[in-house]
Amino acid sequence: MLGVRLYMLQRLTALIMAPLVMGHIAVMIYAVQGGLSASEILGRTQGSLLWAVFYGTFAVAVALHAAIGLRTIIHETMGLGRSSLAVLTSALFVVLAGMGLYAVYAVTA
């Protein structure tokens, strides 16, 4: 139940995520090695447009990528029809993107 558009969107989000994952891992290693405290981290992220864009893009890309992947799994294991799948895929995207962006807002606003 994957047409060319969703297929392309899933590949595109994978392309976007690849460098962001590397960046995220590098930041985590830096924060842990340097022994940054939570308040020191927040001190750097709060009010930073750069981190808001970095993690905001990440959260949206993850939500799109995961919703499309889950759509395939749900279709193949539960045999849901086209319209229920469309509703479920959109709902998954909204929930995942909402949770991700809320977290980004919490540390960068």
Next chain:
Amino acid sequence: MTDLPPDTAPLRVSVWRGAKAGAFETFDVPMQESQTVLDLVAWIQQNADPTLAYRYACRVGMCGSCAMMVNGVPRWTCRTHVSKVMRGGTVQVAPLRNLPVIKDLAVDMDPFFDKWTEAGGAFFPTKSRADAVEPILPETPARQEADAAIECINCAVCYAACDVVSANPDYLGPAALNRAWSLVNDVKDGALDARLTAVSGAGGCHNCHSQQGCVAHCPNELNPTASIAGLKRATVRAALRGKS
């Protein structure tokens, strides 16, 4: 084939009987040298139970009509030696997976061939008999892709091996998509855009998980997964040009 020494134990062959509902029935079949799985089935039908239904034609791996599940694995039975597949003196033969069973070992191939049509498997000529014959250069990359895909014998072994076919009844399957790819690379064909649209729908090439069950089992050693990957690239390029 020659008979083995008379004291050789017969083979225990369990064969599916019935349609969707049914059961395995076991027959003792004398072992012979160089015996194929199709030989076992034919022996049963000719000597033990004439009502056993099964399908074959060429017996030499050309026609693609004899595929069955042998010990749970899809195989062309006319080219499968018993000695290679028997387990402790037994062999199990069942109808091909992923297709409706008509009776015993014969499945209904209609869904398989309907999907060839759906995937744009028909050739669309661009010339009439009045035109000169188009020279086809074997060394061009497109022709080499087409040649690699063209040796399919329509046996549906790959279709039976594909888990996406089992999970998604709309999925066109490896053979039909492989056929579409051979035509995408045929310079004589005139239906490229229509074919790329045909393989981009809800059951199209993008549903393939690339796990290569089809490649592992294709008796002609074709690579439908590579063909499908080619279709994925071609459809993405077409979509970027606004063609699908």
